[in-house]
Amino acid sequence: MSPNGTGPTGTTTHPRLAILGGGVMGEALLAGVLASGWDVDDVAVTEPSALRANELSGTYGVRAADGNAKTVRRADVVVVAVKPKDVGGVLAEITDALRPGTLVISVAAGLPCAFYEERLPTGAPVVRVMPNTPAVVGKGASAISAGTHATEEHLALAERVLASTGLVVRADEKDLDAVTAISGSGPAYVFYVADAMAEAGVLLGLTRDRARQLAVQTIVGSAALLDGGEHPVVLRERVSSPGGTTVAAVRELDAHGVRAAFLAAAEAARDRSRELAAEATTRGR
Ligand SMILES: NC(=O)C1=CN([C@@H]2O[C@H](COP(=O)(O)OP(=O)(O)OC[C@H]3O[C@@H](n4cnc5c(N)ncnc54)[C@H](O)[C@@H]3O)[C@@H](O)[C@H]2O)C=CC1
Numbered sequence: 110m111s112p113n114g115t116g117p118t119g120t121t122t123h124p125r126l127a128i129l130g131g132g133v134m135g136e137a138l139l140a141g142v143l144a145s146g147w148d149v150d151d152v153a154v155t156e157p158s159a160l161r162a163n164e165l166s167g168t169y170g171v172r173a174a175d176g177n178a179k180t181v182r183r184a185d186v187v188v189v190a191v192k193p194k195d196v197g198g199v200l201a202e203i204t205d206a207l208r209p210g211t212l213v214i215s216v217a218a219g220l221p222c223a224f225y226e227e228r229l230p231t232g233a234p235v236v237r238v239m240p241n242t243p244a245v246v247g248k249g250a251s252a253i254s255a256g257t258h259a260t261e262e263h264l265a266l267a268e269r270v271l272a273s274t275g276l277v278v279r280a281d282e283k284d285l286d287a288v289t290a291i292s293g294s295g296p297a298y299v300f301y302v303a304d305a306m307a308e309a310g311v312l313l314g315l316t317r318d319r320a321r322q323l324a325v326q327t328i329v330g331s332a333a334l335l336d337g338g339e340h341p342v343v344l345r346e347r348v349s350s351p352g353g354t355t356v357a358a359v360r361e362l363d364a365h366g367v368r369a370a371f372l373a374a375a376e377a378a379r380d381r382s383r384e385l386a387a388e389a390t391t392r393g394r
């Protein structure tokens with residue numbers, strides 16, 4: 110089978126994929142590729158927790174029993190989906206087992222392609238990706254960036270893997286910490302807002318269940334409107350009747366510095382992403 114293309118009978122073939130780390134992000138990618146038609150025999154996961162490995166193989170029918178080195182030996186694409194602090198150890202395990210030309214995709218926050226290139230065989234193609242958890246329902250947003258030895262073909266292959274989980278955009282690597290702060294961590298900000306809105310409903314006397322139901326559906330509906338392509342400001346203005354309730358509420362959000370809080374939060378996330386790289390490098394020395 111070719112890593113990227115069409116089989117002898119005209120059927121689409123998929124690259125053999127190894128996902129190292131079966132946690133939140135590993136599972137999101139696994140669910141995405143299987144839902145988009147990857148054959149379960151072409152995907153393998155590694156996971157040191159036997160409980161978790163059994164859960165993944167039980168749910169998805171995917172092989173999750175082998176170690177990292179054995180698993181990458183038969184892969185065309187290897188996705189490293191462990192915590193940044195564990196990446197150095199995983200690379201040490203797989204570097205001798207990787208076949209030449211195998212694409213290594215990193216989803217780890219903060220770690221630059223150079224971190225991988227310094228630890229993998231010379232010339233190894235690396236693509237750095239920042240995905241997010243809505244990938245698990247095919248609504249993810251990923252930014253991808255090529256390492257020194259990744260060609261257009263490698264980028265296209267990474268795009269193909271990530272496209273199974275939602276939107277994929279290309280970005281300069283220098284922007285990936287910013288991407289992490291916006292779309293990587295971003296789902297948590299939205300869930301935070303959902304929780305805060307529900308809490309506000311409780312303050313006003315609604316039951317907790319009803320408040321959460323209304324807050325969640327408001328976010329889902331608003332997301333659908335945004336997805337239609339209209340500018341967020343236009344959509345906000347459409348809700349804000351002159352002299353009405355919404356403008357009174359938004360004035361309070363401004364007065365409490367909510368916009369400024371989002372800007373500060375994004376800066377903190379970007380800075381933490383940079384620190385994660387520094388910590389992983391110190392640990393790997
Ligand atoms: N959770 C998120 O929203 C996002 C996470 N990421 C990145 O994805 C990576 C994974 O994060 P999560 O999935 O959230 O963490 P997680 O803790 O849920 O998953 C990591 C998994 O790796 C496994 N693991 C640990 N050592 C291993 C080894 N040596 N070999 C194979 N597997 C091993 C752990 O048992 C765990 O199941 C991180 O680098 C993170 O920065 C990126 C974007 C979003």
Ligand SMILES: O=C(O)[C@@H]1CCC=N1
Binds near residue numbers: 294
């Ligand atoms: O919180 C984190 O470090 C990871 C990276 C982006 C989202 N979750």
